[in-house]
Amino acid sequence: MTIRAADSPFTHGDYARLFESTSDAVAAFLPDLRAIYVNPAFRAIVPITAGQTLQEHLGPLADVYDAPILGVARGGQATAALLQISSGSGNRALVGNYTPIPDDDGAVAAILLIAHDLPG
Numbered sequence: 001m002t003i004r005a006a007d008s009p010f011t012h013g014d015y016a017r018l019f020e021s022t023s024d025a026v027a028a029f030l031p032d033l034r035a036i037y038v039n040p041a042f043r044a045i046v047p048i049t050a051g052q053t054l055q056e057h058l059g060p061l062a063d064v065y066d067a068p069i070l071g072v073a074r075g076g077q078a079t080a081a082l083l084q085i086s087s088g089s090g091n092r093a094l095v096g097n098y099t100p101i102p103d104d105d106g107a108v109a110a111i112l113l114i115a116h117d118l119p120g
Contacts, residue, residue, distance in 0.1 A: 025094065025115040028101070031073035031108060033066055042115075045085055045092075072098045072111045083115060093118045 019026050025042035029035055033053045042048070046057050054062040068081040078099045085092040096115040103109035 023116075025113070027113045029069050029111045029113065031070075031111070033069060036110060042113075068096065068098045069111050069113070072100050073108050076100050076102075076108050082118075 019037075019039050022039065023041055025045055026037070026039040027035055027042045027048075028037040033055070035048050035050050035052055035054075037050060038048055046054060048054060048057055054065050058065065065083065068079055072079055078097070081096050081098065083094040083096045085094065094115040094117055096113055099112045099114075100108045101110040101112055
């Protein structure tokens, strides 16, 4: 990847490589809770693909994780939430940052979630 000057924006492919390469869990959801993008780090936590909902994989537990997405979709304001994940390999605590992505009219078109592990 070529590093570009500030006045020369990244291409779509450059951004895709950034999101695919990060160890942070990155996903984008529509206001109806369907995923439209999920990077490998997110899929390692929840095996979800574009077009699916968290409910399909987590069942009733998804309500806890869906609440911040719905809140951002309805209110249009960014928020953060603590995410507790339990699996066969132990427990993880992550901070999820939820950011509204507006459409051309300013309405929330999607919600970007970037989550990273808490230290310690």
